[in-house]
Amino acid sequence: MHPARSIILFTSLSGLGFGLLAWLGIDGDAPTGWVGFIFFAIAYALACGGLMASTFHLGHPERAIKAFSQWRSSWLSREGVAAVATLVVMGVYAFFLVFFGLQISILGWIGAALAIVTVYTTSMIYAQLKTVPRWNTPLTSALFICLALAGGALLSGRVLFAINLLVIAAIIQVIWWQQGDTRFSESGTTLASATGLGSIGKVRxxxxxxxxxxxxxxEFMHVVGRKHAQKLRAIALVLMIGLPILFLLLPFAHLFALLAVVSHLAGVFVxxxxxxxxxxxxxxxxxxxx
Amino acid sequence: MTTLPTSTEKKLGLVIDLDTCVGCHACVVSCKGWNTENYGAPLSDQDPYGAAPKGTFLNRVHSYEVQPENGSAAQLIHFPKSCLHCEDAPCVTVCPTGASYKRVEDGIVLVNESDCIGCGLCAWACPYGAREMDQAEGVMKKCTLCVDRIYNENLPEEDRQPACVRTCPAGARHFGDLGDPDSDVSKLVAERGGMDLMPEQGTKPVNKYLPPRPKDKIEEIDILAPFLAPVAEEPKGFLGWLDKTLERL
Structure with a gap:
C-alpha cells in the first residue's frame, strides 16, 4: 500500500491525542485552570490535527460532512461519529475543569470510553479489509489501542503505566510483524485463485x-522501502519503546519527558x-x- | 444507503469467455469512449501524450501465461477485468457517505458521484481492482454496466447492452440476468462451468468467467503421407558411390 503522509499523520497524531484524552477523562485528580488548559489544548491539537490531516487525501474534502451518515455499515463513518462524540463530551468536561475547577467525573469516564472506541474504529478501517491480509487481524486493533494508551500515559506523565503499556505495545507490535509476514500466503489468495486458471497449470x-x-x-503496489523493512522495524522499536522507557527511568526532568514523547512519536511514525x-x-x- | 440489499430482483452481469477472447482491447476502448462521453464525470487521462501516460479505465485486459502440469504447450490467456457487481460487495459497505450502493432492482453497483468524497476506501476494499479514483475529478469511477445504455429507449434495441459487449468482435462477452436460471447467460455458465474470481474472498461475484477449453492433442493425421513415402531408401548411382567412399574414409 502507498504510505500516504496524510494517513500516517492522521493515525499517529489522533491516536496519541485520543490516548491523552482517555487518561485525562479517568484521572481522579484531573488538572484544572491553566495546567488543565494546556493538557487539553495538547490533546485537542493532536486529535483534531490528525483528523484534519486525514481530510487532505480526500478528493472532495468539502463534502466530508456526508461521511457521518453511514455508521450502520461503515467503520470510516463510525470513526467520524465516535471522534466528534468524544471531542464534544470531553470538551464539556474540559470546560468545567478549566474555567470552574469542577470535575464532572461521569463525563470524563464516558469521554474516555468514547476516546478508546474512536481509536478502535480507526483501527477497524484497516483491520476489516480482507484484501490486505497483513491488516486483517484483531491484533491490529490491539496494537492501535495499546499504542494510543501508552502514548497518552507518556504525555500525561504516568510513568509506571507508560512503561508497562510500552512494553505490552512492543510485544504486540513484534507479534503483529511476525504474523503479518506470513498472513498473505496463509490467506489462500493467489494468482491461481485470482484468475481461476490454476486448474490448468502454473499461471504467470x-x-x-x-x-x-x-x-x-x-495506490496498492508499493514495493520501494520494503528492502529496509527489518532495519526500519528495529529503528521503530528503539524510538517508539526503547528510548522513551530509558528516559522515563532516568531521574525526572521535563527535558527527559519531552524527549521521551518526541522519540515515541517519531517511532510511531516509522x-x-x-x-x-x-x-x-x-x-x-x-x-x-x- | 451502504448496507447491502438482502436480495436483488435481477442479477445483471457479464459472462466473459476466456476461451474466445483474443485480447484485442476493443472492449477497453469502447468502455472508455462511452463512459467518457456519457454518465458521470469523464474518464480523465494524465499526460496522455507524454513520457508517462496514465488514466482512468473501468475495464482492463491482462494477459496470463499458463503452463499445464502435463507438460503440453503453454497457453496464453487474455483476461478482461472490470467490476463483478458482487452480491456481497465489500466496496459498498465501507463507504462512509452512502455514495456507493447496490441497486435492489437489478443488482448493479453504482457510485453517486455527487456524494463521493474521494476517500478511496472502496477501492481498498475491492480485491479485483475494479474501482479507480479519477485523478482529475477526485471521485471514484467504476463500471456501471452501462446503466445509461441498457435501459435507454433512445437507442436501437441491439445497442441496449454494455458498450464492451456490443463492441466485442470475438463474441467473448455476454450480458444478461444471472439470477434467472433460464437466461442465456445462466445456461452458458452452467454448460461451460463458469467460475468466480477469488471465491475465498467471499464477495460472491455476479460476473462469471468461462474457463478456456482444454486444448486438443496434436496427433499425426497426415492423410497424404502414405502417398509421399520416400522413393529410394538407399542412395544409388553417384550419391551411392560417394556415400560408400566417405564411409570408408
Missing part, C-alpha cells in the same frame, strides 16, 4: 493491461509508515506483483 502474468502505471498500481509500506493488497496478484 505475461503482459499488463497498459505499458504505463495506473491508480491501482500507485511504525505507521511500515504499516502501509509493507502491506500487500491482493489486487497486486493480477499485475504479477505484491
Amino acid at each position: 502474468a505475461f503482459e499488463p493491461p497498459h505499458t504505463g502505471t495506473n491508480y491501482l498500481m500507485d 511504525s505507521r509508515w511500515l504499516f502501509f509500506a509493507e502491506a500487500e493488497h491482493v489486487v497486486g496478484l493480477y499485475y504479477g506483483k505484491r
Whole structure:
C-alpha cells in the first residue's frame, strides 16, 4: 500500500491525542485552570490535527460532512461519529475543569470510553479489509489501542503505566510483524485463485493491461522501502519503546519527558509508515506483483 | 444507503469467455469512449501524450501465461477485468457517505458521484481492482454496466447492452440476468462451468468467467503421407558411390 503522509499523520497524531484524552477523562485528580488548559489544548491539537490531516487525501474534502451518515455499515463513518462524540463530551468536561475547577467525573469516564472506541474504529478501517491480509487481524486493533494508551500515559506523565503499556505495545507490535509476514500466503489468495486458471497449470502474468502505471498500481503496489523493512522495524522499536522507557527511568526532568514523547512519536511514525509500506493488497496478484 | 440489499430482483452481469477472447482491447476502448462521453464525470487521462501516460479505465485486459502440469504447450490467456457487481460487495459497505450502493432492482453497483468524497476506501476494499479514483475529478469511477445504455429507449434495441459487449468482435462477452436460471447467460455458465474470481474472498461475484477449453492433442493425421513415402531408401548411382567412399574414409 502507498504510505500516504496524510494517513500516517492522521493515525499517529489522533491516536496519541485520543490516548491523552482517555487518561485525562479517568484521572481522579484531573488538572484544572491553566495546567488543565494546556493538557487539553495538547490533546485537542493532536486529535483534531490528525483528523484534519486525514481530510487532505480526500478528493472532495468539502463534502466530508456526508461521511457521518453511514455508521450502520461503515467503520470510516463510525470513526467520524465516535471522534466528534468524544471531542464534544470531553470538551464539556474540559470546560468545567478549566474555567470552574469542577470535575464532572461521569463525563470524563464516558469521554474516555468514547476516546478508546474512536481509536478502535480507526483501527477497524484497516483491520476489516480482507484484501490486505497483513491488516486483517484483531491484533491490529490491539496494537492501535495499546499504542494510543501508552502514548497518552507518556504525555500525561504516568510513568509506571507508560512503561508497562510500552512494553505490552512492543510485544504486540513484534507479534503483529511476525504474523503479518506470513498472513498473505496463509490467506489462500493467489494468482491461481485470482484468475481461476490454476486448474490448468502454473499461471504467470505475461503482459499488463497498459505499458504505463495506473491508480491501482500507485495506490496498492508499493514495493520501494520494503528492502529496509527489518532495519526500519528495529529503528521503530528503539524510538517508539526503547528510548522513551530509558528516559522515563532516568531521574525526572521535563527535558527527559519531552524527549521521551518526541522519540515515541517519531517511532510511531516509522511504525505507521511500515504499516502501509509493507502491506500487500491482493489486487497486486493480477499485475504479477505484491 | 451502504448496507447491502438482502436480495436483488435481477442479477445483471457479464459472462466473459476466456476461451474466445483474443485480447484485442476493443472492449477497453469502447468502455472508455462511452463512459467518457456519457454518465458521470469523464474518464480523465494524465499526460496522455507524454513520457508517462496514465488514466482512468473501468475495464482492463491482462494477459496470463499458463503452463499445464502435463507438460503440453503453454497457453496464453487474455483476461478482461472490470467490476463483478458482487452480491456481497465489500466496496459498498465501507463507504462512509452512502455514495456507493447496490441497486435492489437489478443488482448493479453504482457510485453517486455527487456524494463521493474521494476517500478511496472502496477501492481498498475491492480485491479485483475494479474501482479507480479519477485523478482529475477526485471521485471514484467504476463500471456501471452501462446503466445509461441498457435501459435507454433512445437507442436501437441491439445497442441496449454494455458498450464492451456490443463492441466485442470475438463474441467473448455476454450480458444478461444471472439470477434467472433460464437466461442465456445462466445456461452458458452452467454448460461451460463458469467460475468466480477469488471465491475465498467471499464477495460472491455476479460476473462469471468461462474457463478456456482444454486444448486438443496434436496427433499425426497426415492423410497424404502414405502417398509421399520416400522413393529410394538407399542412395544409388553417384550419391551411392560417394556415400560408400566417405564411409570408408
